[in-house]
Amino acid sequence: MTPAIFALLLALHNGERHGYALMAEVEELTGGAVTLGVATLYRSLRRMRVDGLVEEIETESVAAEELRADRRAERRRSYRITPAGRTVAADEARRLSVLVDAAARLGVLTEGKRPL
Template identity: 55%
Template sequence: MAGQPPTPAVFHLLLALTGGPRHGYALGQEVERLSGGRMRLGAGTLYRSLQRMRVDGLLAEEGSDTEDERRRVYSLTAAGRRAAAEEAERLRELVRFAVQKGLLSPELES
């Protein structure tokens, strides 16, 4: 990640993985659920993001959860959890700024 915030797709995937290991299709469904349907990852974006996250050390590939070896299961690494927490904190700071500027109601800030 090297100081760069994750893309929205990567951040949503990190959040989805905090619930435990999942295979790619389940991750896509969880991202859609977490975002209230506002974030839908196409197969290309989903699997390219997962591959990049694996290379960057944010997730680990655990193999398959079925007899179908193509169905990979992914889990969050310590680095992935750290990246998710850092991005969540960055976003919290942006929300605080938005409240200060009158763009959001103060009761949304916590």
């Protein structure tokens, strides 16, 4: 699993989001370690949809000027995690946790670290 896909699953864990909100959430969750460009975001979401990890939903985005009767409300695509996506995210988190614990036991996390 790529870091982008895992981060997207985490970002969707507590609710549906549209593309821009997902990009911002991933950056916030990872402290900037993972930043998604538009192409990576939508390529990852497409792959995740094919794999059954997320589903696309349509929501209406109504801006003030769109409230006029002569204009249609803009459609915005949002995404939500599926039960399979939740399972895959939990499995990946456990897998990474085991590796991080091993790295800590071996002292890998302190190597190269300079005292303040």
